[in-house]
Amino acid sequence: MFLSVDVGNTQTTLGLVNEDGCVVHHWRTKTDRLDTADEITARLLGLFTASGRDFDDVDAVAVACVVPDLLHAWRTCLTRLDRAPLMVSSGAGAPIPVALPHPEAVGADRIANAVEARRLYGAPAIVVDFGTATNIDVVDPRGAFVGGVIAPGIMLSASALFSRASKLSGVPIEMPERTIGDSSEHALQSGIVIGTAAMAEGLVARIKDELGVEECPVIATGGLARTVSMACRCFTSVDADLTLRGIHQLWRAQR
Numbered sequence: 001m002f003l004s005v006d007v008g009n010t011q012t013t014l015g016l017v018n019e020d021g022c023v024v025h026h027w028r029t030k031t032d033r034l035d036t037a038d039e040i041t042a043r044l045l046g047l048f049t050a051s052g053r054d055f056d057d058v059d060a061v062a063v064a065c066v067v068p069d070l071l072h073a074w075r076t077c078l079t080r081l082d083r084a085p086l087m088v089s090s091g092a093g094a095p096i097p098v099a100l101p102h103p104e105a106v107g108a109d110r111i112a113n114a115v116e117a118r119r120l121y122g123a124p125a126i127v128v129d130f131g132t133a134t135n136i137d138v139v140d141p142r143g144a145f146v147g148g149v150i151a152p153g154i155m156l157s158a159s160a161l162f163s164r165a166s167k168l169s170g171v172p173i174e175m176p177e178r179t180i181g182d183s184s185e186h187a188l189q190s191g192i193v194i195g196t197a198a199m200a201e202g203l204v205a206r207i208k209d210e211l212g213v214e215e216c217p218v219i220a221t222g223g224l225a226r227t228v229s230m231a232c233r234c235f236t237s238v239d240a241d242l243t244l245r246g247i248h249q250l251w252r253a254q255r
Contacts, residue, residue, distance in 0.1 A: 002251070003058045003083070004244040006109055007031060007065035007074065009132040010155065011223060014047070015244035016058070023241040025051060028223065033069045037076035044077065061085040062251035064108035064243075086251050088112070093254035097144035106147075112246030113137045113221065114145035119249060120239075121217035126207055127242065128200050128235070130222035132156055136200075138207055149203050154196050154224050161188075175230040197231035204234045 001024075002017040008031060015026035027047045032039075048055045061083045063074050071087060078085040088108040096115050100106060109129070114137050117125040123143040129135040133156070136149040152160075158173060171188050179194055181187030204218055220228065220235045221242040229238045 001057045001059065002248055003061040004247040004251075005061065005063040005065075005074070005085075006112075006243050006247060007063060007067055007070055008109065009067060010153075011131070013244060014044075015241060016053070017245065017248045021245060021248060023244050025053065026241065026244065027051070031067060031070070033067055035070060035073055037073045037080065040070075040073055040077040041080065044081075055081065058083060060251065060255075062088050062247050064088040064112055064247050064250070066107045066109060086254060088247055088250045088254065094145075094250060095253040096139075097142070099140070099144040099146050107135075108247075108250070109243050110135055110137045110148070111145060112243050112250055114139050114246075115249045115253075116242050116246035117217070117219055118143055120242075120245075121219060121237070124211050124213055124216045126204055126216060126218045128204070128218065128220050128222075128225075129243070130154060130196075130220070130224040130228055134196065134200070134222075136203055136207065138211070140211055141213065148207075151199065151203075154192060154228070157196075158192050173224065173227065175227055193228060194231045197228050200228065200232055201234045 004015045004017055006013045010031055011028055012031045013028050015023040018024050061078050063085045065071050094111050113127040113129055117127045118139045123139045124141045125139045127137040132153045134151045134153050138146050138148045140146045171185050174189055175193050176186045176189040179190050181190045217236050218234050220238045225238050229235050
């Protein structure tokens with residue numbers, strides 16, 4: 001079994017990938033920049049135990065990490081467990097052309113999204129990843145990753161608003177019934193969820209214009225993808241495990 005680890009700025013997602021490349025189990029935990037290797041080890045083994053899984057079944061690991069402070073801790077943790085990981089890099093070995101001036105500066109998770117989108121959905125393709133940031137990753141008609149968009153994420157925007165408007169704090173991030181909110185809570189949900197959907201639709205339309213295509217696969221992924229997809233008309237697929245499978249593909253290419 002393969003373990004795919006995506007260490008994001010706010011959350012860390014882990015997935016067990018079988019021989020067919022399918023994610024058969026996944027976990028989502030918070031990312032703590034102060035974690036030591038010992039703390040990561042305890043949490044990792046605890047997740048396996050709580051899920052009735054055996055870490056001994058893992059024979060290979062790859063980690064895509066956008067938090068430099070945690071690179072050493074994750075490497076140390078997994079090396080101690082006798083599973084020396086591949087620390088996925090976007091700078092070399094990707095099974096996809098990276099048509100950017102400085103590919104080494106791009107997050108490995110974005111390359112993973114592009115790799116798996118092209119493999120599964122073809123080219124061109126657009127991935128909208130709802131994480132700490134809302135990333136849009138673009139594969140052009142030639143099959144190359146050509147960049148995209150980085151915008152503030154849903155929870156980042158909501159947290160900033162909550163911190164400045166105490167009466168609005170604690171509102172659940174859910175899809176409201178109508179765009180016109182009849183209460184502060186519903187108005188806030190409309191602004192956050194439907195507003196994010198409208199932003200995604202507008203950016204995707206502009207990207208299609210720049211690519212010179214009328215239609216192409218548009219894939220939503222990330223923790224809040226399903227919530228936003230309820231308000232968004234541009235998505236052709238919601239694929240929660242896209243990044244984890246993409247990390248697996250990068251491992252296969254780079255090992």
